[in-house]
Amino acid sequence: MTPGTAIGERIAAWYATGHRDLPWRRPGFTAWGTLVSEFMLQQTPVSRVIPALERWLTRWPTPADLANVPPGEAVRAWERLGYPRRALNLHGAATAIAERHGNEVPSDVDALLALPGVGPYTARAVAAFAYGIRTPVVDTNVRRVLARAMRGQGAAGPARTAVDLAEMEALLPADPARARLVNAGTMELGQTVCTARTPRCDECPLAAVCAWRAAGYPRYAGPRAPVQKRYEGSDRQVRGLVLRELRGSDIPVPVEVIAGLWADAAQLARAVEGLLRDGLVEREGDELRLP
Numbered sequence: 702m703t704p705g706t707a708i709g710e711r712i713a714a715w716y717a718t719g720h721r722d723l724p725w726r727r728p729g730f731t732a733w734g735t736l737v738s739e740f741m742l743q744q745t746p747v748s749r750v751i752p753a754l755e756r757w758l759t760r761w762p763t764p765a766d767l768a769n770v771p772p773g774e775a776v777r778a779w780e781r782l783g784y785p786r787r788a789l790n791l792h793g794a795a796t797a798i799a800e801r802h803g804n805e806v807p808s809d810v811d812a813l814l815a816l817p818g819v820g821p822y823t824a825r826a827v828a829a830f831a832y833g834i835r836t837p838v839v840d841t842n843v844r845r846v847l848a849r850a851m852r853g854q855g856a857a858g859p860a861r862t863a864v865d866l867a868e869m870e871a872l873l874p875a876d877p878a879r880a881r882l883v884n885a886g887t888m889e890l891g892q893t894v895c896t897a898r899t900p901r902c903d904e905c906p907l908a909a910v911c912a913w914r915a916a917g918y919p920r921y922a923g924p925r926a927p928v929q930k931r932y933e934g935s936d937r938q939v940r941g942l943v944l945r946e947l948r949g950s951d952i953p954v955p956v957e958v959i960a961g962l963w964a965d966a967a968q969l970a971r972a973v974e975g976l977l978r979d980g981l982v983e984r985e986g987d988e989l990r991l992p
Contacts, residue, residue: 705871708850708910709883712872715906716886721893724751725830726885732806732831733798734758739823740791745782753782764795765804773991776981777948785944786979789992790818808832821862829884835877837869838884842891846907847872849895853912855921856897939963939972943989944981953988 702710724730725738737757741750757778761767767775772792779788794816798806806827807813813824821839828834839847844857847868857865872887873880894901902908913919932938942962947954963969973989976982983992 703871705851706874708907709872709874709887710879711906711910712886712890713874713879713882716882716889720886720889723747724754730831732808732827733762733764735831736794736806736819736823736827737791739826740787740794740818741782743787743823744784749782753780761795763804764798764806767792767795768799771992772980773983776944776991780948781941781945785981787818789980793817794819806831808834810834810836821866829881833877833881835873835875835880837866837873838888839865839869840888840891842895843869843887844891845897846887846891846895849900849913850907850911853916853919854923855913855918856923856925858921858923859926936968936972936975939965939968940976940981943969943973943976947982947989947991950990953985953990956987956989959989 720726725735734754738750738754741754741757760778761770772789775788775792776785779785782788797816798804802812807816808828808831810824810828813819813827814821819827825836825838826840828836829838839862841857844860844865847865848854848857851868869884869887873883890905890907894905895907902911902914905911908914939962943959946959946962959973960966960969963972973982977984980992982989
């Protein structure tokens with residue numbers, strides 16, 4: 702057993718003894734449900750995703766059900782999950798699945814990567830968690846666990862997809878079922894124990910083998926990922942106000958109504974143009990509507 706797989710086995714054993722009961726971890730949860738949950742979980746807390754996911758799957762239980770409605774309905778149903786472009790991408794992915802894959806979410810990573818809005822993390826998460834395929838799954842929480850346990854660094858720094866995947870691959874046992882536990886367990890460990898600000902090291906299954914702890918918790922001095930700009934007063938906030946107005950209306954909204962949403966006319970115009978460019982809004986004469 703390599704040092705990496707030994708760490709992986711510790712994580713798998715810890716995860717198998719108990720973890721949070723989340724819908725997408727339950728037996729029989731569909732691959733479509735897993736894909737939807739992964740779209741929703743990007744940049745959105747679990748507590749907000751769970752009720753939204755339930756509503757979404759009740760309304761659209763298969764990809765074809767979503768593909769059969771206008772994309773604007775997906776944007777409307779997305780409500781305040783954030784980054785509404787994800788709703789359009791999910792609608793596009795559903796359409797591709799219905800048309801090219803017989804309404805079944807593909808299990809192959811490359812086929813998943815070919816779907817709109819599906820990147821390396823989402824493709825591998827669906828393959829691993831919905832289909833039990835042995836493939837490394839790496840998100841922000843996983844990267845932090847790897848940086849601390851394997852490299853002795855307090856933070857992961859900017860993402861390096863190839864390096865991160867190779868590092869996670871080294872933890873996975875050969876058995877796909879066991880590898881699935883390692884993937885899920887590493888993610889859970891980063892979300893609940895090896896957290897960014899207040900890690901609970903005394904409760905960690907890797908405490909005895911963690912390189913960061915053994916080194917005395919040195920302060921991270923390497924490059925850092927860019928800090929997200931403040932939301933209040935940003936173009937993102939203005940975009941959100943416009944979308945909220947359009948989601949609340951069953952008919953196109955006059956531009957003079959939109960003009961009253963924000964005092965800075967130039968910023969409002971910039972936000973609207975961005976929404977039009979992204980396909981989240983359509984213009985009909987002097988009115989705006991969801992696509």
